[in-house]
Amino acid sequence: MKCPFCGTEMLQGYLNCGLALWSTRKHKLSLLPDGREPYAFRLKRPIVSPNHVPSSFCPHCKRMIIDCAEYDSNL
Numbered sequence: 361m362k363c364p365f366c367g368t369e370m371l372q373g374y375l376n377c378g379l380a381l382w383s384t385r386k387h388k389l390s391l392l393p394d395g396r397e398p399y400a401f402r403l404k405r406p407i408v409s410p411n412h413v414p415s416s417f418c419p420h421c422k423r424m425i426i427d428c429a430e431y432d433s434n435l
């Protein structure tokens with residue numbers, strides 16, 4: 361896959377992480393959405409090993425692309 365920003369071939373890999381939330385607001389303490397805020401991507405706490413989110417990374421402009429279609433969202 362080519363980077364849509366600069367055209368460089370992207371690296372395919374995994375975002376290895378625990379809890380994660382992409383939301384329209386900043387969370388200071390909790391990573392739980394408040395029920396009213398729009399959020400596009402939520403990962404729950406993994407039980408054994410980290411979450412492994414397939415993603416593409418551009419080694420030139422350092423941007424990452426994640427297909428969020430398979431993850432919890434309220435959009």
Ligand SMILES: [Zn+2]
Nearest residue numbers: 363366418421
């Ligand atoms: Zn790029």
